[in-house]
Amino acid sequence: MFLYILKRLVTVTPVAFGVSVVCFLLVHLAPGDPLSAVLPADATQATIDEMRAAYGFDKPLPVQYAIWLWHVLHGDLGVSIATGRPVAQEVGRAVVNSLILASVATLIGFTFGVFFGFVAGYRRNSILDRVASALSVFGVSVPHYWLGMVLVIVFSATLGWLPPTGAGPDGSGNWRPDFEHLRYIILPAITMAVIPMGIIARTVRALVADILSQDFVEALRAKGLSEWGVFKHVVRNAAPTALAIMGLQLGYLLGGSILIETVFAWPGTGFLLNAAIFQRDLPLLQGSILVLAMFFVALNLVVDVMQTALDPRIERA
């Protein structure tokens, strides 16, 4: 097992390196000078040159990349052009909020997805199966930012039951696990949960249907195993894949939350990215994307290792 983890770490390194290159180059994709957004329009050439030198933009690209990577490896993501605060600090605060939202959403999506998937897989072609299939198509087809708006329209604007935006009543920008804050997380979490719910329901349905149709289940029943016993078998066989998908969905939600966070003004990384893009705060943009992508890479690794550990059928070579 240890060897397997080591091997996966080796294969992940070039990917992580590639990700860092892409993040670095992202800034240089941008039209014009990365500094143009912060410098006053009437800045003299001397001021511009001075700023360029200060940010290191006057050096050749590979050198800039090496310097940047060196700083990143030491936890220094640069300084936000807009706020003047360290990017690492800004991203760190936002990541916590995003992680809370994404985790709650994944949990909701997983619970309902597994439930619908099991029901549909057990009672194939029944009405319940149809409903579950419809729900999963709905989950992957609905524009989630619109779903968020509709929920706000129904539960905030019309019924007035839940707050429409923000992470808490005090506007501090930090979510805390108490009743008041809980009310704020309900709508964005449900909105976000719809996609993983659909995907997990679809996968679990296929898994359960496949396991139930296999010969060994027939053999277990023939041997007089109770339905509960069969059910436990199905769970044990479906669990590794279902958990792996849940892990990956958490990563997708964290990286893909920008639209939903914007709708609900949730103070997470998506919201931060949005701000970075419109203020053309390139170090912040670069830093938050790097953190999110690296998190996704690491999550993939963890999921892969866990799935291997859980599933005895996968050979650990």
Added chain:
Amino acid sequence: MSVIPSSPDPFAADRGGPAQPLLSVSGLVKHFPVRKGTGPKRVVRAVDGVDFDVLKGETLGIVGESGCGKSTTAKLLMGLIERDTGDMLYDGQAIGGRAMPWRSYRRQAQMVFQDSYASLNPRMTVEQSIAFGPKVNGVPGRQAVERARALLARVGLEPKRFAGRYPHEISGGQRQRVNIARALALEPRLVLLDEAVSALDKSVEAQVLNLLLDLKAEFGLTYIFISHDLNVVRFISDRVMVMYLGRVAEIGPSDSVLAAPGHPYTQALLASMPSLDPDNRTQKALLAGDPPNPIDPPGGCRFHPRCALAEGVCGQVEPPLDPVMTLHRVACLARQPGSGHSAAPAQVLAA
């Protein structure tokens, strides 16, 4: 009735005369590298020094258990994988050399694969699959299609019913007939049949074997027939070659090899065949277990760990492939005079 327009003189293409072997293979070697962990580089010795000739107009059967290198040999002979070392002469000319480049060789040598479905393009009709070869070799489309239909008729599939069908619309036996027709479309002299009837039902198998015999006589073909089924090989082959772990164990005329096998491995293979005669059934399994791993073949004679006749010398000396009779050669120390094996026949006086 010849459906294929052939050159007026059937021996015009026959360069070396009837005594020249059609195919002559010597020292054929193919090792596949395996990567496992961080140990030293290791290889699978799939084919490890194989020599044999294929005579003009004969059928050479190649038998052996799975993993013995039969299929790798087939792919090497067709150039589908590249050989590490070894010489292959076609009618006296080196294949891949200037006189006989692969392209010209392949017009003379074709292959029929085991899996009748996987060897036909599922998006092409039967007729298109057969006509493909002639077309890429410059036969005009119309003629290629006509040839495809004539061949379909010849292999027993009525063109009107079958030409426009897709592979999934016909049976396994019919598909294998199509594959045979496709192989014949380029007018080859040598046809390599790699387990070509193994996947078929017994009754269909018999029909296809008879068809193969008819076609051979009609077009003057030479066959290399690879199979694990000794009964089938006995039926169709003039000579038989037995392979074990990438080496030739025994080669000779079918009558001789299958009636009086020289190699203990061939004996074991024959003994393990189900016999129809109840008095003739063997009680004990002569061939226990699977063949050893070709990554680490045993030293000396490769068969010695499973051999009833094994002695100390067998683990040390690799037996050469020596004649025990004219044309019948066996790689077993127990059959070779002066080998040091206790069962070896007395030294024949040097002539």
Added chain:
Amino acid sequence: MTAPLTAASVALDGNLAAPPDAPEAFVASRGFWGHVGHRLVRDPVAMTAGAVILIVVAIAVLSPWITPMDPYKGSMLRRLKPVGDATYWLGSDELGRDMISRLMLGSRLSLFMGVTPVLIAFVIGSSIGILAGYVGGWTNTILMRTIDVFFAFPSVLLAIALSGALGAGIFNSIVSLTCVFVPQIARVAESVTTGIRKRDYIDAAKLSGASALTIMRVQVLGNVVGPIFVYSTSLISVSMILASGLSFLGLGVRPPEPEWGLMLNTLRTAIYVNPVVAALPGLAIFIVSISFNLFSDGLRNAMEIRQ
């Protein structure tokens, strides 16, 4: 959808497809795509979804001539009329422009920005994937490892990051979305092609002396284009949602051009005044997106002719 026909004509390449003066007695077989079409027509869900797509496409094409009102002309006096208004059948937006006209005209940009990236990515991604799959070896390793890097980004994040860096605009949105889908299509194309390349019929074609290019064209392409195409159609739905999402964030289409995502954004302020009208553009995105998904599912089922 005309692409399956193209794929079929690739499979029946050259005059192999046309037997010379075929006697009428020859049994005509429907062929693979014929079977697929036959099965697709019998799938009511896929057919309904296909009909919805056709209607939306027709509206998009004809919209400049058939909108009941000028989609750009607003009136501050008639802002945010409700659905069912005598003049404005689907209400009016925050600047008093006719919603139904704007939704109709908006379908043009929304469809264009949703479908174009997938089309371009289909061409580029298939080429990369088929090349990597067919050539194998080092070419494959280098191409596929590069593609792995892009898989390290969740697609929404990658689209927004690229758009954010490139700046707003229709062209930049299409470029970023194309970059999102190329790796996904390439990976599918690679695995399909690798699977086909190992088939015996490719070996048989090699033995017939055909060149690598001929084998690729006649034997490989016809077998890989179908699965890649179906996979690509399943991406259109995601692409529609993402494209409108970019406009929703202000990274795509710019006002006053009507586009569903952008309309959704500008109407957000109206959710307390006229919630139904505010939700309409999103409903349009949803209907088209789910139609593409269902049609793609139907196509995939129809192609599962187990052989």
